[in-house]
Amino acid sequence: MTGKVTNGELLALGSAKPDVEQPFITGSCTTYYGRALAIVRASAPGSLTLTVASALGETSTTITVQ
Numbered sequence: 009m010t011g012k013v014t015n016g017e018l019l020a021l022g023s024a025k026p027d028v029e030q031p032f033i034t035g036s037c038t039t040y041y042g043r044a045l046a047i048v049r050a051s052a053p054g055s056l057t058l059t060v061a062s063a064l065g066e067t068s069t070t071i072t073v074q
Contacts, residue, residue: 009060010036013048016056020047036063048073 011021012035020032025040037044050056050073061068 009039009044009062011046012059012061014057014059015052015054016048016050016058018046018058019049021045038063 011018021035022032022037022045023040024043024045030037046058048058055072055074057070057072059070
């Protein structure tokens with residue numbers, strides 16, 4: 009999966025697997041039983057949007073954080 013943030017910064021994106029060896033700062037990762045963790049930081053007051061898409065681009069989800 010890949011992650012992208014607007015009005016902020018994607019600090020890390022990683023699998024929820026406890027012993028994964030993938031880097032967290034690439035903006036992409038595999039999931040662990042469909043789960044992953046994204047750490048984001050807002051660049052200014054207001055809301056930011058995190059968009060996560062499958063590696064094949066088949067599906068995507070957008071979350072807005074206030």
